[in-house]
Amino acid sequence: MSILVAGGAGYIGAHVVHDLLDRGEEVVVVDDLSYGDASRIRDAKLVELDVAADGAQRELFNTMVDEDVSAVIHFAARKQVGESVEKPMWYYQQNVGGLANMMSAMRDANVGNMIFSSSAAVYGIPPVSVVEEDIVKTPINPYGETKLIGEWMMADCERAFGLRWIGLRYFNVAGAGSNDLGDPAILNLVPMVLDKVEKGEPAMIFGTDYDTPDGTCVRDYIHVSDLANAHIAALDYLTSGKEMEYHTFNVGTGKGTSVREIVDGLKQVIGRDFAVEELDRRAGDPPQLIGDASRITEVLDWHAQYGVDEILQSAYSAWQQGPRPIA
Numbered sequence: 001m002s003i004l005v006a007g008g009a010g011y012i013g014a015h016v017v018h019d020l021l022d023r024g025e026e027v028v029v030v031d032d033l034s035y036g037d038a039s040r041i042r043d044a045k046l047v048e049l050d051v052a053a054d055g056a057q058r059e060l061f062n063t064m065v066d067e068d069v070s071a072v073i074h075f076a077a078r079k080q081v082g083e084s085v086e087k088p089m090w091y092y093q094q095n096v097g098g099l100a101n102m103m104s105a106m107r108d109a110n111v112g113n114m115i116f117s118s119s120a121a122v123y124g125i126p127p128v129s130v131v132e133e134d135i136v137k138t139p140i141n142p143y144g145e146t147k148l149i150g151e152w153m154m155a156d157c158e159r160a161f162g163l164r165w166i167g168l169r170y171f172n173v174a175g176a177g178s179n180d181l182g183d184p185a186i187l188n189l190v191p192m193v194l195d196k197v198e199k200g201e202p203a204m205i206f207g208t209d210y211d212t213p214d215g216t217c218v219r220d221y222i223h224v225s226d227l228a229n230a231h232i233a234a235l236d237y238l239t240s241g242k243e244m245e246y247h248t249f250n251v252g253t254g255k256g257t258s259v260r261e262i263v264d265g266l267k268q269v270i271g272r273d274f275a276v277e278e279l280d281r282r283a284g285d286p287p288q289l290i291g292d293a294s295r296i297t298e299v300l301d302w303h304a305q306y307g308v309d310e311i312l313q314s315a316y317s318a319w320q321q322g323p324r325p326i327a
């Protein structure tokens with residue numbers, strides 16, 4: 001029996017692949033390698049495939065049968081908020097279409113367990129700063145919409161053919177489990193600051209006049225190794241056969257850290273001061289977004305092991321191994 005990890009060569013997926021291999025699972029990775037890197041999956045089997053491509057459903061079905069797949073962990077998706085606003089139909093085609101292909105193949109191959117990468121983006125700009133899973137969900141961009149639709153699709157498949165599923169709603173993921181598994185993209189706060197410092201340019205803070213303790217946005221930062229571990233806990237829960245009361249879980253810590261605190265933390269980690277530019281607010285940023293972690297702690301017995309210090313240390317350490325270390 002094996003676990004199929006779609007998007008397993010990417011930043012978060014590869015952490016989960018390593019954890020699965022470490023505990024002796026057979027793993028088959030399906031990845032189009034558009035962002036993923038085959039060197040990150042050790043000796044897991046790789047099927048190079050865009051899950052949203054024409055004909056992907058048949059190839060996924062064949063892989064599930066050939067590899068005796070018992071569960072799917074589905075990371076494969078596009079995840080850039082701004083890009084999703086510019087290319088909404090492509091996001092629907094990729095994220096919703098890819099998931100539909102995967103779940104159709106699962107139905108046909110009789111694979112009954114699914115873990116889906118959802119996102120705190122499903123909450124949009126929530127009416128409260130610490131969000132519980134059941135509050136109103138009004139995503140404010142196509143990326144968040146495709147994630148919420150993904151959860152609905154899985155609930156529909158549960159009704160239609162008994163799919164067992166979990167949607168993990170990730171908060172702000174950063175850090176690295178090892179130096180070779182750092183986030184290669186420069187799209188989020190921590191890598192964006194490191195990138196600016198390496199170039200000798202000022203780091204950017206978008207907005208200093210929010211109604212938050214220091215005026216900058218507050219987020220719930222989660223170490224990628226803790227996030228990987230949440231997938232393992234979810235997998236064990238799904239495959240235990242226990243009756244499932246809940247399907248969606250925040251993967252957060254319940255604690256908030258401001259943009260300024262992250263920037264100051266990086267100064268500590270790098271060991272020197274660097275220039276910072278305070279800019280206007282970035283459109284669409286909620287002032288504060290923190291995940292209530294009670295449900296995942298209670299039901300999956302999961303809680304974050306690492307704090308912001310370890311997140312920043314590990315992100316910096318992996319950055320230093322990359323192509324452009326900070327001198």
Ligand code: UFG
Pocket residue numbers: 079081119120121170171172187188189190192193203204205206207217218219259282285289
């Ligand atoms: N920020 C800066 N300077 C930068 C980069 C970011 O001030 O150079 C600020 C942003 O304005 C925001 C905070 O840092 O206030 C975090 O921004 P990120 O882009 O790192 O993350 P977001 O909270 O915007 O979004 C992330 C993921 C999304 C996911 C969302 C859910 O990138 O995919 O968390 O909370 F949907």
